[in-house]
Amino acid sequence: MSKVTRREAIGTAAVGVAGVALAGGASSTATAQETARSLAFAGNHTPKPLRFNPASLTGLSERLITSHWENNYQGSVRGLNTIETRLAAAMADPDFPTVAFAGLKREELHRTGSVVLHEIYFDGLGGNGEAGGSVRDALSTAYGGFDAWEAEFRRTAMSLAGGSGWCVLTWNAHTQSLHNYWAWDHMHGAVTGAPLIALDMYEHSYHMDYGTAAARYIDAFMANLDWEVIDTRYRAAIA
Amino acid sequence: MSKVTRREAIGTAAVGVAGVALAGGASSTATAQETARSLAFAGNHTPKPLRFNPASLTGLSERLITSHWENNYQGSVRGLNTIETRLAAAMADPDFPTVAFAGLKREELHRTGSVVLHEIYFDGLGGNGEAGGSVRDALSTAYGGFDAWEAEFRRTAMSLAGGSGWCVLTWNAHTQSLHNYWAWDHMHGAVTGAPLIALDMYEHSYHMDYGTAAARYIDAFMANLDWEVIDTRYRAAIA
Amino acid sequence: MSKVTRREAIGTAAVGVAGVALAGGASSTATAQETARSLAFAGNHTPKPLRFNPASLTGLSERLITSHWENNYQGSVRGLNTIETRLAAAMADPDFPTVAFAGLKREELHRTGSVVLHEIYFDGLGGNGEAGGSVRDALSTAYGGFDAWEAEFRRTAMSLAGGSGWCVLTWNAHTQSLHNYWAWDHMHGAVTGAPLIALDMYEHSYHMDYGTAAARYIDAFMANLDWEVIDTRYRAAIA
Amino acid sequence: MSKVTRREAIGTAAVGVAGVALAGGASSTATAQETARSLAFAGNHTPKPLRFNPASLTGLSERLITSHWENNYQGSVRGLNTIETRLAAAMADPDFPTVAFAGLKREELHRTGSVVLHEIYFDGLGGNGEAGGSVRDALSTAYGGFDAWEAEFRRTAMSLAGGSGWCVLTWNAHTQSLHNYWAWDHMHGAVTGAPLIALDMYEHSYHMDYGTAAARYIDAFMANLDWEVIDTRYRAAIA
Numbered sequence: 019m020s021k022v023t024r025r026e027a028i029g030t031a032a033v034g035v036a037g038v039a040l041a042g043g044a045s046s047t048a049t050a051q052e053t054a055r056s057l058a059f060a061g062n063h064t065p066k067p068l069r070f071n072p073a074s075l076t077g078l079s080e081r082l083i084t085s086h087w088e089n090n091y092q093g094s095v096r097g098l099n100t101i102e103t104r105l106a107a108a109m110a111d112p113d114f115p116t117v118a119f120a121g122l123k124r125e126e127l128h129r130t131g132s133v134v135l136h137e138i139y140f141d142g143l144g145g146n147g148e149a150g151g152s153v154r155d156a157l158s159t160a161y162g163g164f165d166a167w168e169a170e171f172r173r174t175a176m177s178l179a180g181g182s183g184w185c186v187l188t189w190n191a192h193t194q195s196l197h198n199y200w201a202w203d204h205m206h207g208a209v210t211g212a213p214l215i216a217l218d219m220y221e222h223s224y225h226m227d228y229g230t231a232a233a234r235y236i237d238a239f240m241a242n243l244d245w246e247v248i249d250t251r252y253r254a255a256i257a
Numbered sequence: 258m259s260k261v262t263r264r265e266a267i268g269t270a271a272v273g274v275a276g277v278a279l280a281g282g283a284s285s286t287a288t289a290q291e292t293a294r295s296l297a298f299a300g301n302h303t304p305k306p307l308r309f310n311p312a313s314l315t316g317l318s319e320r321l322i323t324s325h326w327e328n329n330y331q332g333s334v335r336g337l338n339t340i341e342t343r344l345a346a347a348m349a350d351p352d353f354p355t356v357a358f359a360g361l362k363r364e365e366l367h368r369t370g371s372v373v374l375h376e377i378y379f380d381g382l383g384g385n386g387e388a389g390g391s392v393r394d395a396l397s398t399a400y401g402g403f404d405a406w407e408a409e410f411r412r413t414a415m416s417l418a419g420g421s422g423w424c425v426l427t428w429n430a431h432t433q434s435l436h437n438y439w440a441w442d443h444m445h446g447a448v449t450g451a452p453l454i455a456l457d458m459y460e461h462s463y464h465m466d467y468g469t470a471a472a473r474y475i476d477a478f479m480a481n482l483d484w485e486v487i488d489t490r491y492r493a494a495i496a
Numbered sequence: 497m498s499k500v501t502r503r504e505a506i507g508t509a510a511v512g513v514a515g516v517a518l519a520g521g522a523s524s525t526a527t528a529q530e531t532a533r534s535l536a537f538a539g540n541h542t543p544k545p546l547r548f549n550p551a552s553l554t555g556l557s558e559r560l561i562t563s564h565w566e567n568n569y570q571g572s573v574r575g576l577n578t579i580e581t582r583l584a585a586a587m588a589d590p591d592f593p594t595v596a597f598a599g600l601k602r603e604e605l606h607r608t609g610s611v612v613l614h615e616i617y618f619d620g621l622g623g624n625g626e627a628g629g630s631v632r633d634a635l636s637t638a639y640g641g642f643d644a645w646e647a648e649f650r651r652t653a654m655s656l657a658g659g660s661g662w663c664v665l666t667w668n669a670h671t672q673s674l675h676n677y678w679a680w681d682h683m684h685g686a687v688t689g690a691p692l693i694a695l696d697m698y699e700h701s702y703h704m705d706y707g708t709a710a711a712r713y714i715d716a717f718m719a720n721l722d723w724e725v726i727d728t729r730y731r732a733a734i735a
Numbered sequence: 736m737s738k739v740t741r742r743e744a745i746g747t748a749a750v751g752v753a754g755v756a757l758a759g760g761a762s763s764t765a766t767a768q769e770t771a772r773s774l775a776f777a778g779n780h781t782p783k784p785l786r787f788n789p790a791s792l793t794g795l796s797e798r799l800i801t802s803h804w805e806n807n808y809q810g811s812v813r814g815l816n817t818i819e820t821r822l823a824a825a826m827a828d829p830d831f832p833t834v835a836f837a838g839l840k841r842e843e844l845h846r847t848g849s850v851v852l853h854e855i856y857f858d859g860l861g862g863n864g865e866a867g868g869s870v871r872d873a874l875s876t877a878y879g880g881f882d883a884w885e886a887e888f889r890r891t892a893m894s895l896a897g898g899s900g901w902c903v904l905t906w907n908a909h910t911q912s913l914h915n916y917w918a919w920d921h922m923h924g925a926v927t928g929a930p931l932i933a934l935d936m937y938e939h940s941y942h943m944d945y946g947t948a949a950a951r952y953i954d955a956f957m958a959n960l961d962w963e964v965i966d967t968r969y970r971a972a973i974a
Contacts, residue, residue: 056401058409058436089708090658097834104835109409117814117846118821120416121838123439127447129834130438134431134449162295170297170348177359180568180700181681182660186448192373197297199369200362202681203659205441207448208366209425209455210373216448221699222658222708229704230567328947329897336595343596356575356607357582360599368595419807419939420920421899441920442898460938461897465946469806469939534879536887536914587887598894601917605925608916612909612927640773648775648826655837664926670851675775677847678840683919685926686844687903687933688851694926 059109061102065092066137070144077238078143082226087140090222094132094204101125124205131204135184138216145244153214153252154245157187160196171198171215172236178202178219179232187215187248189255212255214248298348300341304331305376309383316477317382321465326379329461333371333443340364363444370443374423377455384483392453392491393484396426399435410437410454411475417441417458418471426454426487428494451494453487537587539580543570544615548622555716556621560704565618568700572610572682579603602683609682613662616694623722631692631730632723635665638674649676649693650714656680656697657710665693665726667733690733692726776826778819782809783854787861794955795860799943804857807939811849811921818842841922848921852901855933862961870931870969871962874904877913888915888932889953895919895936896949904932904965906972929972931965 068087073080105122108114149157154164161167175185177200184201192210201207217239224235307326312319344361347353388396393403400406414424416439423440431449440446456478463474546565551558583600586592627635632642639645653663655678662679670688679685695717702713785804790797822839825831866874871881878884892902894917901918909927918924934956941952 056405057399057434058406063432085707093658093708100832100834104832105409109405109412115817115821116412116416116418117817117842118839119412120439121842122835123413123416124441124841125834125838126436127438127440127445130429130432130436130447134429134447137431138448160296166295166348167297170344173348173355173358174362177355177362179355180571181698188448190369190373191451192376193302193369195296197365197369199366200359201366201448202363202444205445206366207444207446208369208373209377209427209440209446209450209452211448211450212430213448220659221703225699225703226707229563230571230700324946332897332947339593339595343593354578354582356578356603357600360603361596363602364595364599419810420937459898460942461947464938464942468802468943469810534883535877535912536884541910583887587883587890594890594894594896597890598917601891601894602919604914605916605918605923608907608910608914608925612907612925615909616926638774644773644826645775648822651826651833651836652840655833655840657833666926668847668851669929670854671780671847673774675843675847677844678837679844679926680841680922683924684844684922685924686847686851687855687905687918687924687928687930689926689928690908691926 056106059102059106061099061106063095063098063133065095066140068140075143075238075242077227077234077241079227082224085226086218086222087136090220091133091136091140094129094136097125098129098133101129127205128203131207135186135204135213135216135218138213139218142215142244142247143239143242145242145246147241147243147245149243149245151245151249151252153249156196156252167196167198168240171217172233174198174200175217175219175236176232180221180230182220184219185217186211186213188213189252191255212251214251214255215243295345298341298345300338300345302334302337302372304334305379307379314382314477314481316466316473316480318466321463324465325457325461326375329459330372330375330379333368333375336364337368337372340368366444367442370446374425374443374452374455374457377452378457381454381483381486382478382481384481384485386480386482386484388482388484390484390488390491392488395435395491406435406437407479410456411472413437413439414456414458414475415471419460419469421459423458424456425450425452427452428491430494451490453490453494454482534584537580537584539577539584541573541576541611543573544618546618553621553716553720555705555712555719557705560702563704564696564700565614568698569611569614569618572607572614575603576607576611579607605683606681609685613664613682613691613694613696616691617696620693620722620725621717621720623720623724625719625721625723627721627723629723629727629730631727634674634730645676646718649695650711652676652678653695653697653714654710658699658708660698662697663695664689664691666691667730669733690729692729692733693721773823776819776823778816778823780812780815780850782812783857785857792860792955792959794944794951794958796944799941802943803935803939804853807937808850808853808857811846811853814842815846815850818846844922845920848924852903852921852930852933852935855930856935859932859961859964860956860959862959862963864958864960864962866960866962868962868966868969870966873913873969884915885957888934889950891915891917892934892936892953893949897938897947899937901936902934903928903930905930906969908972929968931968931972932960 072083072087075083101122105126108119108122149164157167158164161170171185171187178185183203183206186199186201186207188197188199188208188211190197190208190211197208199208199211207213217236219232224232228235311322311326314322340361344365347358347361388403396406397403400409410424410426417424422442422445425438425440425446427436427438427447427450429436429447429450436447438447438450456475458471463471467474550561550565553561579600583604586597586600627642635645636642639648649663649665656663661681661684664677664679664685666675666677666686666689668675668686668689675686677686677689695714697710702710706713789800789804792800818839822843825836825839866881874884875881878887888902888904895902900920900923903916903918903924905914905916905925905928907914907925907928914925916925916928924930934953936949941949945952
């Protein structure tokens, strides 16, 4: 690279990175390869399998669960990989405009949130809905009764019905307290939060089975919760 | 009511309103008090003091830091307390409309985010800006060099200049990786994230000292970072 | 208050609160009632009927259209009425906290956007999808070809697939130009815009018929567009 | 171009546009130039001059107004031009990923909103703050008194203090009514709205002069409003 001007080198790097992106390999410069290989922008996320038989849930059809997992969740995994590749290319380009970088960084947060929340959503299902464990006691204490907690959780979820977002029971490590957080989209959440239950309120989670009857979907979601998983998450979070 | 002071009258009115709310059904005053006392809606957050002398930073004036801490941060603490009190009243009212509940839940997340992020922001200052510790090594590994990390951190921050938001170096516990997340406002963030550095990009963080020269503010912020604190956060996060 | 029914008590309380409101001190009930009747917070929006037979569209089922119109659209009309009533009460209360007012104002914008956009959405359907009129020419000029316009419109819509939002062909009165705007939710849009086509990308618009196959839904939407309506909107906008 | 296949033409165009982007000029193909010249993505917005002497306002310093106009407003004009150029290049690339396109479209709306709202903001200043004209009467009617309107306008603005956003008095052409809309950022607004007063609540609008004392800034803003301009906007909007 010693004989090229800086601008030519940048052009080469840009082409090289684009090459990686398009070709999935075979890039031309060491710098480009290094950037492309950085862990932060590796773009190699793979979908996590369902831990239960999608035909086995109560009140949530196999068709719905399979579509949700294959299309929405896996679409976000692919989107995140694409964005990470784009971010690597953008960082290799010293002239990449800040205003366009903002858009990439938003999508990185967006797709990361979607991937993580969906994994927590699916992994929380497969149970019989019977609340128990230390998390049940902790919720009773925090809300003045387990029913009071559930009432607020359901009301928060219903405040998102007809649109999109998540209702997330969260252990907030900074405030050392339990809360049901309202989240407008995949990017919202308590910054120091450990999600214990993530209830997907995007309409792709229920329209196939329930149309606009969101309350009935929430009933079904609650009936399939695996409280052993939730309790394990809680105990890990407060440890 | 003619003999009570205005403050007493307000206190009485408040009880009265709570009473109406609770009454909306067959609840008892005892239950109301219990709800009001629930930990989730206690409304008793108190400001955390600065751990450094606000006149001691380099390139961030005492006037700026004091205004930021007294007005913006403490305003959010007060706002969060108000919202929690409102949420308690709303939950005691079975007829409280869902559409209005949504607004309260959004502000709960908003103010919680502001309180937590500001505490992480201020607690990260007071150092000499010299990066070190295991977190430095981890950033070098994740980004293919510490400079590459810093370049992306600064570019992410600059993509928010002129508006609002946060640039947050985060350990994502779910993906087990380090990322600089772009956050549009106090509600954005990775749901399973442990913030290591929170850089406030709201204009109240720098306009008094730097006007619109956000890059110079970022220089000053970096120069005051206490990397021992950041490293401690990192080691706690990966533990 | 022991002799009044619950409804009477609530009515009285409402008037009383309005009274406090206005009062700021010494207001009269007449003034309070006037505020309650203020046009800005009248809370008397009524649903606009569909202008076509919901069973008559191509590729959009009667069940889908009816559910969308009855549940999502009319739900927003009711929500807007509720919020306006709440805003009137909040303005009548001099001690209403600003942090809670923010939540109401957000929902006012949110529900207003939903009502207006849905009315523009439904009123644009019922045609045969054949583009024509002066708006077609104007789109060709603006985008260097009608196909180029349609390509960008569809790509913008697809960038919202799997989530929520709107793709809105808009005449921007301030910049005097045509654009397809991406909108994340009911609150987004060009502030000086006249919407010509509003394509609902919330999943309630298509999941019942198409599941996650958003591109096929967009095909169906385009095939039912009534370009006479769109052209009329365009000519009114540029007048 | 008559002898090349469609795919070849598109490929060529993509290279050409990319060439423009990299080279900053001197693009190679007619198609690329045509795309670059499409009105929708022309990228040739120019700043609108202030219509008043920035040193002449009451309570808003020349330094503040000049910084706001030169840095924040003109920065958005430049950002919008950059985004339009990027969108032209993206549309010329049939493989441009949807997930990255979303980011560009968001910034297009974001920067368009910033440019338009700032122009309405600045053009509304330079007056003596004396409300009058038919708009004053209309506000009195809509809110049950001009003072009631102003109280709600100020409360809406204050609900954004300490963060970002706009408070926009708007004629909603669809609902045929006047409202003060809360807007979280440059992208928010009523989709069929004609803004009459746009009050910038981003902190760059006041921190230099007032620090966090947003109420005093709002006083100053109101004192400089030119109600002849506002009335002209109103009469044009309802025409």
